[in-house]
Amino acid sequence: MLRVGLVGCGFMGQMHATVYGQLANAELVGVFDASPERGQPFAEKHGTRYFSDFDALAADVDVIDICLPTYRHAEFTLRAAAQKKHVLCEKPMALNIEDAEKMKAACEEAGVRLMIAHCIRFWPEYALLKQIVDDGRLGKLLSINLTRYGEFPHWGSNNWLADESKAGGGALDMHIHDTDYALYILSEPKEMFSSGSVDEKGVSHIFSTFVYDGAVCHLEGGWNMPPGTPFKMAFRAVFEKGAIIMDGGPMTIYEVGKDPVVPEFPKMEAKGGGNISDLGGYYHEIAHFVDRVTSGQPFDVTTPDTSIQSLRLTLDEIAQVKKRAGA
Template sequence: MKNIALLGSGFIAGVHMEGWKRITGANIVAFFEIVPEKALNFQEKYSIPHYSSLPRLLEEKEVDIVDVCLPTFLHRDYVLQSAQAGKHIICEKPMALNVEDAVAMKNACQLNGVELMIGHALRFWGEYKKAKELVTQGKIGKILSLDAYRLSVSPTWSVVSWILQQNLSGGAALDLHIHDLDFANWVGGKPIEVFSRGVQSVNGSWDHAQTSIRYSDGIIANIEGGWMMKGEFPFTMGYRILGTEGVIEWEFRAGVNIEQRGDANPIIIYREGEKEEKINAQDDDAYYLELKYFFDCIENHRTIEQATPDHGITAVRIATAALESMEKGIIVRL
């Protein structure tokens, strides 16, 4: 049994709450939220104690794990508070707004002897896990290039629209784009060079990006991401991986805000001289699976190997290099 404090009560906090409810031995003892209306709605739905002060919550409740589902600009502060209180932490992506903050978070957890995992959910998403598995197995030979994309309309769920403010969220170039940047790192290995072009929204935020990454063994990744789509354009994501012996491709459309993420399209594998192969790689909900993985690691004293702080730092490093590239029109060498 592990007691958990959930920080935040927005959309992703609700997704995490539903995941925690399914995990045997996971006990949500309280949640933290400073916006009264949001707190009231969350408390009415889940009937768990509410606190508007994290120190008070940690003082009054016995807590083993803190789940940080707060806006990105708050991640460093609340991870450091939780680490200094001796709590294990899972923190939503992006890890932080910049590499300096992300490294400080990692160091604080190491100093205080607590575990930290970053919520890079694609590492637990069936079709992305299967792609990584197929690549590792050599199903399409040596990887030459990877294309991935993630497109949506502008998010409307954040309080005072913090998600649309570059200085608070990093814009889509950091917040949304980072999913596929992490996936590219997972498949591609060590990134050495980043070049990106982007489109700014009316508020000056880089909200549509096309980023090219070169990896040390020659793989090229081309990643598109943004939330400037219009009308009823559905949340769209997918990838195409080219190898010396074949191609792996997958695409999915999941409603406005990933509501239909439980639906599935097959992965398609194309190989020279063979019929196309379709694989149904649908798995359980990725957010539940990442929480369960983290919980099992803590409960059984296992080393966290997926979505580690180093993975989170590297993803932030690539995303911020992309932002620098867009702003200056240059290739950024890492």
């Protein structure tokens, strides 16, 4: 039984804590949050203990799960590694490459495991799309559109997401999901073009095109839609022998000469608020982490190196947007 300490009792902490309650091989031993007013009721809700001191929590667990604002990721990863604790850390890995490299090095030197929680790689529909790209059943992937946008997320404590120095803007906080997924299915692009909108929060909406040999990926993401706009995550993939679409409805596979197929995925309800209604991606992500730490097997879906790669490419996109905008 893997003993887990959760750090950060906000929206994403709720998602992670709910998953631990459904895993047979992990126990949520306690939670730490700088605010007792937030941490105590959170702990009671999830049937665990609230710790007002991080070091006391770390001393009692095998794993530290970091669900803090992005600007705290490096600090608490290094603190966990110093106490020889395995680390699961929310995305993005860090605000800059220097901090990300420090996180990786600290965990390697301490002999502990580090995984960054890039949940889209584990999201059932996206995982199936990756499988179909790899097995070639629809032929070569020719093009893919990846879309993710909604209104500005107001659930961050002290409105930290509005501070670019803490969150990195909408491109780093939200769009990185799809940049990471493009790298997962197509690897590093040969060419990249990015443009978008910049405001006081950073890059708030972004359009990117990644060019590959024989394939192209178009990405759109942002958080500057009007209040009340439904959150949207969608993809459209075109292959030599078909297409796969998820856009406002269930994922549907269109194969030449066959009837459309709608794959069935078990749904796991999320009740933590925000824009997430299904825990599926979080469940598979955390279950993978727990299984691989317990068994000693390597992570084979996302690694510190792939997380640094997606951070670097997203930062390059942001730099292009700002240059074009004169920001």
